Amino acid sequence: MAGKSLVTIKDITLIGMMVAIIELCKVAMGFLPNIELTSFWIIMFTLFFGRKMMLVVPVFLLIEGAMYGFGMWWISYLYVWPLLSLVTWWCRRQQSVWFWSILSGAFGLFFGFLCAFTTVAMGSVDGIRNGLYAGFVWWVAGIPWDIAHCAGNFVLMLVMYQPIRRIMKNISY
């Protein structure tokens, strides 16, 4: 007699839909530098679907790698996006649009800083000093883009949080 499956067909469908929405928005907004909806969706999906994100994020990462190649940036994605989902889960009782806008903005602002850890690790092959220097230079060069990322994330969350929350409340189970 088979036991109850941990992941149902409904879950698989839902996960597929979530990843499809993230990817679709990513491609559609690709022409705007560092303005993206991935952060927004990962926050919203974590708030509404909780632990299912443990499957959504890895599927999203695999698709990203398959589409754009498994480069150095992909290694940083392995910890950056799960971190956002984890922090969101930790703060899930918050309901203020301002709170989520600040969190999303802060994530955008620190995105380059977090990704720089990969550069530090790669550069440290020639010594930790070289690694730290390479990571620092890499992070500093991207600060204007991180600020744009911050502004984009903040505004998108501010504008979209309430309407999407209302829609998702009606469809979530």
Place this chain on the structure above:
Amino acid sequence: MTSNTKKSGFKLMIGVVVLAAIIAAFVMVYRTFSAKPAEGSKSITIEVIGKEADSIVYELHTDVEYLRQAMDEADGLTFSGEESEFGLMIDSVNGETADFNADGAYWSFYVNGEYCNYGIDTQPVYDGDQFLIEYTADVKE
């Protein structure tokens, strides 16, 4: 309930302020540590024509904004004058003095063939500019 809302609003306000402060700190880090071009991004020339129509051309690669700074950077170019409300009024270039009171001589400043509309402290420097500093004497026979 109202107290909780006020507390929550206050916390969020602190959050916004902290985020803005971090952005400001990041901007400062960027301004301090971002890569600077090794060579000036503007290429200009400054030509000096003296009393005897002798010409010296200075070629510069610079990032300066105003002519006076460019003249300071030009290797070998010396100049002096009197500070005034319009900036430095040039009397002497490369040791050659133009004395207006004695013979109506002065140093003329041109940019790209046109007479400069500003003093050297406020004359902007753009890429490709060709400046001419020429000893000029009123001819009064």
